[in-house]
Amino acid sequence: MDLKKLAKTLIPDENLLPLEEYENIYPQRQIAKGAEVTRLAPSPTGFIHLGNLYSALADERLAHTTGGIFYLRIEDTDEKRKVEGAVESVIRSLKYFGINFDEGAEIEGGTNAYGPYYQRQRASIYRAFVKDLIEKGLAYPCFCTAEELDAVREEQTANKQITGYYGQFAKCRNLSEEEIYENLQQGKPFVIRLKSQGNTENKMTFNDAIKGEITVTENDQDVVILKSDGIPTYHFAHAIDDHFMRTTLVIRGEEWLSSLPIHIELFKVLGFNRPKYGHTCSLMKVDNGTKRKLSKRKDPELSLDYYRKAGYFPVAVVKYLMTILNSNFEEWANKNPNAHYSEFKYSINKMGKSGALFDLDKLNDISKTELSKLSAEEMYNFLNDWVQEFGSDLDKLHFENKEYIEKILTLIMGIGGKKRRKDIERAEQGVNMLNYFFDDSFNPVYSYRFDGNTVNTVLDEFAKVYDENDDNSAWFAKVKAIAPAVDFASEMSEYKANPQGFKGNVSDVAEILRIAVTGMANSPDLCTIMGILGKERTLQRLNMAKI
Ligand code: GLU
Numbered sequence: 001m002d003l004k005k006l007a008k009t010l011i012p013d014e015n016l017l018p019l020e021e022y023e024n025i026y027p028q029r030q031i032a033k034g035a036e037v038t039r040l041a042p043s044p045t046g047f048i049h050l051g052n053l054y055s056a057l058a059d060e061r062l063a064h065t066t067g068g069i070f071y072l073r074i075e076d077t078d079e080k081r082k083v084e085g086a087v088e089s090v091i092r093s094l095k096y097f098g099i100n101f102d103e104g105a106e107i108e109g110g111t112n113a114y115g116p117y118y119q120r121q122r123a124s125i126y127r128a129f130v131k132d133l134i135e136k137g138l139a140y141p142c143f144c145t146a147e148e149l150d151a152v153r154e155e156q157t158a159n160k161q162i163t164g165y166y167g168q169f170a171k172c173r174n175l176s177e178e179e180i181y182e183n184l185q186q187g188k189p190f191v192i193r194l195k196s197q198g199n200t201e202n203k204m205t206f207n208d209a210i211k212g213e214i215t216v217t218e219n220d221q222d223v224v225i226l227k228s229d230g231i232p233t234y235h236f237a238h239a240i241d242d243h244f245m246r247t248t249l250v251i252r253g254e255e256w257l258s259s260l261p262i263h264i265e266l267f268k269v270l271g272f273n274r275p276k277y278g279h280t281c282s283l284m285k286v287d288n289g290t291k292r293k294l295s296k297r298k299d300p301e302l303s304l305d306y307y308r309k310a311g312y313f314p315v316a317v318v319k320y321l322m323t324i325l326n327s328n329f330e331e332w333a334n335k336n337p338n339a340h341y342s343e344f345k346y347s348i349n350k351m352g353k354s355g356a357l358f359d360l361d362k363l364n365d366i367s368k369t370e371l372s373k374l375s376a377e378e379m380y381n382f383l384n385d386w387v388q389e390f391g392s393d394l395d396k397l398h399f400e401n402k403e404y405i406e407k408i409l410t411l412i413m414g415i416g417g418k419k420r421r422k423d424i425e426r427a428e429q430g431v432n433m434l435n436y437f438f439d440d441s442f443n444p445v446y447s448y449r450f451d452g453n454t455v456n457t458v459l460d461e462f463a464k465v466y467d468e469n470d471d472n473s474a475w476f477a478k479v480k481a482i483a484p485a486v487d488f489a490s491e492m493s494e495y496k497a498n499p500q501g502f503k504g505n506v507s508d509v510a511e512i513l514r515i516a517v518t519g520m521a522n523s524p525d526l527c528t529i530m531g532i533l534g535k536e537r538t539l540q541r542l543n544m545a546k547i
Helices: 004-009 017-027 051-062 088-095 119-135 146-158 178-187 234-242 254-270 306-310 315-327 329-335 360-371 376-390 393-398 404-412 427-435 451-467 472-486 492-496 506-518 528-533 535-544
Strands: 037-040 067-073 138-144 190-196 205-208 213-217 224-226 248-251 276-280 283-287 290-293
Touching: 004 119, 004 178, 017 119, 037 051, 037 248, 051 067, 051 088, 051 248, 051 276, 051 283, 051 306, 051 315, 088 306, 119 138, 119 190, 119 224, 119 234, 119 254, 138 178, 190 254, 205 276, 213 254, 224 234, 234 254, 248 254, 254 276, 306 376, 306 427, 315 329, 315 360, 376 393, 376 404, 376 427, 404 528, 451 472, 451 506, 451 535, 472 506, 472 528, 492 506, 506 528, 506 535, 528 535
Parallel strands: 037 067, 248 276
Antiparallel strands: 138 190, 190 224, 205 213, 283 290
């Protein structure tokens, strides 16, 4: 068969360069030995989720801790599944979490010398290589229709055979020159398939950069490399791109392990050195006592929007992901509570080989700790950003009073006190916590544990003696002094010695006052809260809370 003629017929493009030219256009990168070039290569078919962020963080850390490059490539070969705004969403989401690219699609400031970074704009490069493979007899046109392929698949499934286009099922693999030209003459649409040289009898050991040695079966599938619209498939495009963009390390989810044999063969037939591949393990959660993968359908926490809307502190999410990604991160973070996570020496060898457990409670804990490190002004800014995007009109109105909010935040975070408090977990919850400091959003739940008489006596007695100039101990002395009026013990020691002898104790007095003033049974220091509210509002609330 005249393969040169066939290649020219199938790929008649005039603008293709000799293959060596591409090596010159995309030269080896001038980077230090050991520096890694990594990439995030999303298909713009949806919005990125926590799993993508988790892989992207590993990519970014591995590039930036080795002095390498992290770039963004958009794998848009599947036009039908494209979603408007997906590229912007990827960039915006990662930026929100402080993950920045050095170069790539829509990234300003980088050299961007290895672009274009949208695969559809690179069609001619791919086509030049497909043409070469046809000339070498390593690729061929396939005219099978979708119906024919479906029928083969059904037959294979019924016979419990491996599905796909291979061996005896690869009908077009052995078409004669005449048959090919006849099909072309009839105007039949075609795809170009790889003529696989592999055999599934052959197993090989593959060194995965994360999982270590794994066994891989050779590919024997004649996969499509160029679709009928002249655009390559992801498999083919990624091999060309990772080669010419000079990627040294591919970090991606373990769902891609099943495609690895195809990728190994593609690199081989293209004559390229393969980058290293590391497959991250899937994020799992414990659900009803069993471990399962996080699922888009069942778990809202998989969506990155969930974290933005709930107002998670981005650094906390990243730090939490780091604890799952690198087994020694947590210990380092505990030893260096004030260091930025980028100071940690990230190591691919410490990445988990199997199931990473995602635990929202732990994230919440980290979030509280991180937020407790902010100054009142930083916290105001963080909450205010959230309020401006997601808050109610009332929240926005409250946040106009920066000074008042900062005063409250100082209290809630225990700034200046003996111990920093960790009451704020996320912006949404933090903003809601401020509600009782404003009359228009004060929605008390008067869940007293005592009868009306007792409650009213406490409230009345305290109202009589409250003085906003009292310091903490004078304030508390007054709380204690009320106790006997309702048969409560003034001293805890008294109460403990004879619990039967009293209806309650001094802390129950404080609880009644707390519920009255804040509408909740738990709050930061009540004396300070009363001070912030001021005498008039405090007395008003004590009066309002009687039953
Ligand atoms: N475009 C693929 C995706 O959507 C990327 C796979 C890879 O990283 O090689 O996830």
